[in-house]
Amino acid sequence: MEQQFNFNNELAGKIALVTGGTKGAGKAIVERLQKAGATVIITARNAPENENSNLHFIAADLSAAAGTQKVIGEVLSTYGKLDILVNNLGSSSTPAGGFTVLTDEDWESTLQANLLAPVRLDRGFLPQMIDRKSGVIIHIASIQGKLPLYDSTLPYAAAKAGLRNYSKSLSNEVSPKGVRVLTVSPGWIxxxxxxxxxxxxxxxxxxxxxxxxxxxxxxxxxxxxxxxAEPEEVAEFVGFLVSPRANYLTGTEYVIDGGTIPTI
Missing domain, CATH: 1.10.1220 (Arc Repressor Mutant)
Structure with missing residues (x-):
């Protein structure tokens, strides 16, 4: 069956949420989805430096369960649905020095932000996607999930490896129900x-x-x-993955690293 795509307005009518969407690759993804016609919601702890009336900003700490619940509730009460979820939030503030210097708090805070936040958001938004048999979830992981830097970001690398595995498992469950789930693993941006x-x-x-x-x-x-990579290069690929042009893509991890990972 031949499909016709409107590349300039292909996300018109779609509601998208980008976590960590105020700076870096997240900001670039937001701008890319807006250009494609989507209504975009962003969430982060702090508001963006430059206010944009075209964006719906929700202040929330996604490393806490209450923060994710706040976002889920506000999005669904305001828009009634979510079509695209880009779990972009990622952070690492643990000290260097290897495993001996890391405390339980270092591990727990990193796992909460990088693994459990996406899990909770997925759990909150998936039911309405499944009911409509339509939706796309993108998990932004990292090449550190395959190529960890043990001296400086051990918990972050472990969390991103967990996110990759979880994303594949979730795709196996919900793809037959009409929801696509994909992982994007950038290198250095x-x-x-x-x-x-x-x-x-x-x-x-x-x-x-x-x-x-x-x-x-x-x-x-x-x-x-x-x-x-430039943030816009990551954003351009995410824009393609959430579009109708990528309708058959699900359950796959895409690496954007300029060839950094030395193995296939």
């Missing part, structure tokens, strides 16, 4: 925070920003493409 960090390295080491970036690339074991 050149966000605004990363740019500031590179400038700091360059200033402290008295080298150029480009040299600082290449030093980080070398520390990661190399990126064959030679640079980090």
């Amino acid at each position: 050149r966000t605004e925070n990363v740019k500031v960090w590179l400038e700091t390295i360059a200033e402290n080491s008295k080298i150029s920003v480009e040299e600082a970036q290449q030093g980080v690339v070398a520390a990661l074991g190399g990126i064959p493409y030679g640079r980090p």
Whole structure:
């Protein structure tokens, strides 16, 4: 059966939620979905720096069950449905030094934000997707789920590995009911925070920003493409995955890392 797609307005009438949508790749994903015609809701602990009347912002701490319940309740009471859920929120604030320096609190806070927050949001929004036999859930994981950095982000890597496994399992359950579930695992993304960090390295080491970036690339074991991803590059792929053009895609993980992972 031949399908006709409107690439300029292909998400018209769709309601989308992007967690962690105020900065970095999350912000780029929000802008991409808006350009495709979706009504976009964002949630984070703090409001975006630049207010946008076209966005519905919900302040919430998704690392707590009460925060996810607040978001679920407000979205469904305001819009009556959710078509697209992009679980983009991800964070790691644990200290470096390997497993011996990590406390239970380090592990619990990281698992809450990176694994349990998506689980709770999925659980809250899936029933109405299943009732309508329509919906897309995207889990933004990380290549650290396959390529962990044990010295600095051990809990984060473990949480993202769990998210990848959970995402595949969830897809097996709900895809027959009309809901697509996909995982996107980026490598290093050149966000605004990363740019500031590179400038700091360059200033402290008295080298150029480009040299600082290449030093980080070398520390990661190399990126064959030679640079980090831009947030817009991740967002463009997510925009495709949630669109009608990707209707047959579900249960799959897509890696966006410029070739960083050295194995197939």
